[in-house]
Amino acid sequence: MIIARAEIHRRKPAYRRPFDDHRCLILASGFYEWDDVSGARVPHYFRMADGSPFAMAGIWDRWRSPDGQQIESGAIVTTDANGIVAPVHGRMPVILPKDDWDRVARLRARPRAPRRSLHPLEADRMSSHPVSRLVNNPRNDDPRCVERAEPAAP
Numbered sequence: 001m002i003i004a005r006a007e008i009h010r011r012k013p014a015y016r017r018p019f020d021d022h023r024c025l026i027l028a029s030g031f032y033e034w035d036d037v038s039g040a041r042v043p044h045y046f047r048m049a050d051g052s053p054f055a056m057a058g059i060w061d062r063w064r065s066p067d068g069q070q071i072e073s074g075a076i077v078t079t080d081a082n083g084i085v086a087p088v089h090g091r092m093p094v095i096l097p098k099d100d101w102d103r104v105a106r107l108r109a110r111p112r113a114p115r116r117s118l119h120p121l122e123a124d125r126m127s128s129h130p131v132s133r134l135v136n137n138p139r140n141d142d143p144r145c146v147e148r149a150e151p152a153a154p
Contacts, residue, residue: 004059004075006094006118018059018075025055025101026076026093030146032135033089042151043135044088046128055101057094057118083123095121 001014030047048054057077065071077094085092096104132149134140 001073001075003078003091005091006057006077006079014061018061022060023104024058024060024074025096025104026058026074027053027055029053031056031093032131033085033092035088040151043131043133044128045131045135045146046085046092046126047146049125049127055096055098057096057104077118079118079120082120082126084126084128085120085123088128092120094118095126097121 004012004018029051030045032043032045034041034043058074059077060072060074062070062072078091079094081088081090081092129148130151131146132144134142135145
């Protein structure tokens with residue numbers, strides 16, 4: 001699992017312990033979501049309006065596979081989309097304000113994951129634009145992946 005829905009973390013056994021004991025911050029400069037426009041999947045890049053890096057809420061865990069191998073895995077915590085993401089996708093990562101970073105990451109300071117931080121960031125703090133389909137291939141580690149691009153015709 002690479003995403004964990006914030007609102008169901010208490011109901012899913014796989015998420016209970018990580019939300020309580022294995023929280024983390026996932027630093028990023030932006031994220032992508034794909035929209036369907038005229039039958040073509042159009043990628044969009046989302047970032048902070050001021051261009052600053054941000055932290056997404058994350059969880060991680062260590063477990064044993066059926067063959068006895070130790071596995072470490074992590075997931076980005078998601079919530080309902082805010083006004084800027086919603087026209088493209090119904091969900092978005094939980095983006096944490098800087099003043100919450102330390103509080104969320106401290107594991108033993110609060111036995112339960114802080115619920116007030118698991119909501120959508122205010123839309124006016126973010127910006128977005130369509131980008132090239134270069135982002136569809138993970139081998140493309142290129143600045144053009146975040147540059148504004150007009151959606152290609154289907």
